[in-house]
Amino acid sequence: MSTLWHVLGAGSLGTLWATRLARAGLPVRLILRDQTRLASYLAAPGLTLVEQGQAHTYPVIAETPDSREPIRRLLVACKAYDAEGAIAQLAQRLTPDAELILLQNGLGSQDAVAAQLPHARCIFASSTEGAFRESNGRVVFAGHGYTWLGDANHPLPPLWLDELHAAGIPHEWSADILTRLWRKLALNCAINPLTVLHHCRNGGLHDHQCEVATLCAELTQLLECCGQPAAAQDLQTEVERVIQATAANYSSMYQDVANGRRTEISYLLGYACRAALRHQLNLPHLQQLQVRLVNHLNAHGLPSD
Ligand code: NAD
Numbered sequence: 001m002s003t004l005w006h007v008l009g010a011g012s013l014g015t016l017w018a019t020r021l022a023r024a025g026l027p028v029r030l031i032l033r034d035q036t037r038l039a040s041y042l043a044a045p046g047l048t049l050v051e052q053g054q055a056h057t058y059p060v061i062a063e064t065p066d067s068r069e070p071i072r073r074l075l076v077a078c079k080a081y082d083a084e085g086a087i088a089q090l091a092q093r094l095t096p097d098a099e100l101i102l103l104q105n106g107l108g109s110q111d112a113v114a115a116q117l118p119h120a121r122c123i124f125a126s127s128t129e130g131a132f133r134e135s136n137g138r139v140v141f142a143g144h145g146y147t148w149l150g151d152a153n154h155p156l157p158p159l160w161l162d163e164l165h166a167a168g169i170p171h172e173w174s175a176d177i178l179t180r181l182w183r184k185l186a187l188n189c190a191i192n193p194l195t196v197l198h199h200c201r202n203g204g205l206h207d208h209q210c211e212v213a214t215l216c217a218e219l220t221q222l223l224e225c226c227g228q229p230a231a232a233q234d235l236q237t238e239v240e241r242v243i244q245a246t247a248a249n250y251s252s253m254y255q256d257v258a259n260g261r262r263t264e265i266s267y268l269l270g271y272a273c274r275a276a277l278r279h280q281l282n283l284p285h286l287q288q289l290q291v292r293l294v295n296h297l298n299a300h301g302l303p304s305d
């Protein structure tokens with residue numbers, strides 16, 4: 001009998017994972033924020049995944065954090081700024097051998113969760129899959145990609161990776177998940193804030209090549225100083241490649257701001273600037289970028305933490 005997959009968060013990635021696991025016949029339970037959200041889910045139960053224009057609905061059972069059932073395997077699919085609080089609510093329900101998969105972008109939230117749960121295994125993930133929520137319970141699979149999973153403390157992969165395989169979730173066990181997360185953080189720091197400040201698609205950064213190059217040089221210094229030389233390698237070339245490959249897209253941060261949603265700044269640029277400060281590293285352009293972004297968010301009535 002397979003272990004029940006508890007999925008925290010019925011947003012884009014949570015639904016993308018829950019529907020594919022359910023489609024493979026694996027047991028899935030959705031954890032919703034509160035009774036109000038549970039009541040509206042129960043009014044039209046099931047999660048819908050739209051893939052290549054085809055919608056399929058899967059009958060996933062939902063509950064709230066205060067349900068009593070023990071949790072052995074938990075996919076944490078909320079935003080980075082919600083992760084610590086969400087886990088605090090569930091801590092009592094986690095079994096002594098519980099495993100968590102943390103899907104959050106950026107850095108900082110994973111360590112905060114792991115520190116709360118010294119006995120649980122926390123597996124960090126970095127994903128290039130793309131999905132967006134069309135309406136409550138309905139998610140569109142927008143970009144095929146990959147999810148790298150890893151555990152900096154235990155090199156051995158968990159046996160349930162087979163279940164991801166069965167569910168058609170493209171993934172790879174990564175011995176250097178922190179390098180992947182740092183590399184993605186650096187890419188996001190070099191691209192996302194500038195797209196917000198210049199109000200442009202990723203490709204619009206072709207007009208700001210000097211600014212991008214200066215940021216890449218400072219981010220390279222930061223990665224090397226933080227013991228992440230592999231994540232620093234050829235960073236500028238990679239950033240330029242991503243800008244080119246995603247030229248027509250709006251960055252995730254641009255979309256958050258455009259839709260009046262809180263950004264994950266504190267786990268991306270904020271994390272980078274705090275790391276620089278800790279290492280007494282002077283990175284004036286990165287720090288100036290953060291000041292500009294915080295001012296921009298404040299001017300738009302959005303939180304800057
Ligand atoms: P989302 O906002 O679509 O979904 C998050 C969900 O978590 C929301 O439904 C929210 O209500 C729920 N939630 C928050 N706190 C909760 C709590 N205490 N209990 C229960 N539910 C709670 O976010 P997303 O786009 O799925 O992103 C999740 C993470 O994955 C982010 O860190 C994001 O950067 C990363 N990511 C997303 C994508 C994507 O394509 N959407 C791709 C790669 C990485």
Ligand code: KPL
Pocket residue numbers: 187188191192202242246250251252253
């Ligand atoms: O991950 C991204 C995002 O928009 O968050 C890319 C496309 C790499 C831009 O930084």
